[in-house]
Amino acid sequence: MSTAAGVRQHSARDLQAYGRRYGIDYRVPALASREEEPVVRGEVRELSLGQGMELVASDVEVLHRYDSHSHAPSPLSIVVMLEGCADVSLEGRTLTLTPGMALSLRLDARHGLRATQPAGQRLRALTLSLSETRLAELGPAQPGHDGSRMHAWRPPSSLLQGLEQALTTPLPAPAQRLLFEGLGLQLAAFGLPQDTLDDANASRLPPREQRRLERVRAALEDDPAAEHSLSALAELAAMSPASLRRKFRAAFGMSVFDYLRDCRLGLAHDYLSRGFSVQQAAHFCGYRHATNFATAFRRRYGVPPSSLTNAT
Known part of the structure; x- marks a missing residue:
């Protein structure tokens, strides 16, 4: 993937070249035999911050869904989603990154992160990578960190605003660095292992509770347009509402109703892609007001829902 100024389209071949540098395998299901066709369009900047810190900033339109699987160990990587969404999984744990979320990762050579970026969205994300040496300088070594770990969290709004401003403010290269x-x-x-990754290990629930939570997740995915209540979902999970709120977030990286919103928007994306109107998609996925739906859709996918209907 080129970072040269003026290069705006990135093909499957470009993704593969980028992946060889960073230890990531890319797959574009719709373009299995068309490696030169654009997959994303936009800007990708790779910045070396020195002292074992690397930053990749992406601002792209996803033209075709693509999947990735990392196979290189990483002492600590932090992904910040500013716009758009991505589904990620690691060692059987799956969650959806949405705007304003961050993901702290420690990856070994055996278990890599898998991610899927849906088509039809604007994707703005930052990935910060730290070397083992730099990580050791920032804090004492932590015992028991063998294996891969991931933890979803929300950076302070002031930090997110600082990142947004840094990405949009033109500065000379030394000042930008x-x-x-x-x-x-x-x-x-905020994302050091002792503060976050230990929490991810602690959040692994007993199999029985995990199965109860899976029942709740299945209910949301099977009928996202329904009027789900926390009390009814807690009864389904055989938990108190407070326990469901806490344990669902620990298991899936987001609240029950954030997950429901993502299910609804995913369903709406499918309706829009099939030619339904914005009003129809909003109604079919459980939104009473098309304006609220349009706002939520743009926040997740980075484009208005009307852009999908105009493209059909």
Whole structure:
């Protein structure tokens, strides 16, 4: 994937070249034999912040769904989703990254992160990677960190605003590097292993509770347009509403109703892609007001729902 100024389209071949540098396998299901066709269109910047810190900033339109599977170990990587969404999974645990979320990752050589980026969205994301040496400088070594770990969390709004401003403010290269280095250190401060990745290990629930939570998740996915209540879902899980709120977030990285919203928007995306109107899609996926639906859809996918109907 080229980062040269003016290069706006990235093909499956470009993704593969990028993946060889970073230890990631890319797959574009719709373009199995057309490696030169664009997969994403936009800008990807790779910034070396020095002292074992690397930053990749992406602002692209996803033209075709693509999947990725990392196979290189990483002491600590932090992904921040600013716009759009991605489904990620690691060692059987799956969650959806949505705007304003961050994901802290420690990856070994055996278990890599799998991710899927849906088509028809604007995707703006940052990935900060720290070397083992740099990580050791930032904090004491933590015992028991063998294996891969991931933890979803929400950076403070002030940090998200700082990242947004850094991405949109033109600065000379040395000043930009210093600005991103400072923001990268703030991200690392919130995403260091002792603060986050241990929590991910602690959030692994007993199999019986995990199965109960899976029943709730299945109910949301099977009928996202229904009027789901927390009390009814808690009864389905044989838990109190407070326990369901806490354990669902621990298991899936988001609240029950954030998950329901994502299910509804995914269903709406499917309706729009099949030619239904914005009003119809909003109604069929459980939204009473098309304006609220349009706002939520744009926040997740980075484009208005009307852009899909105009494309059909």
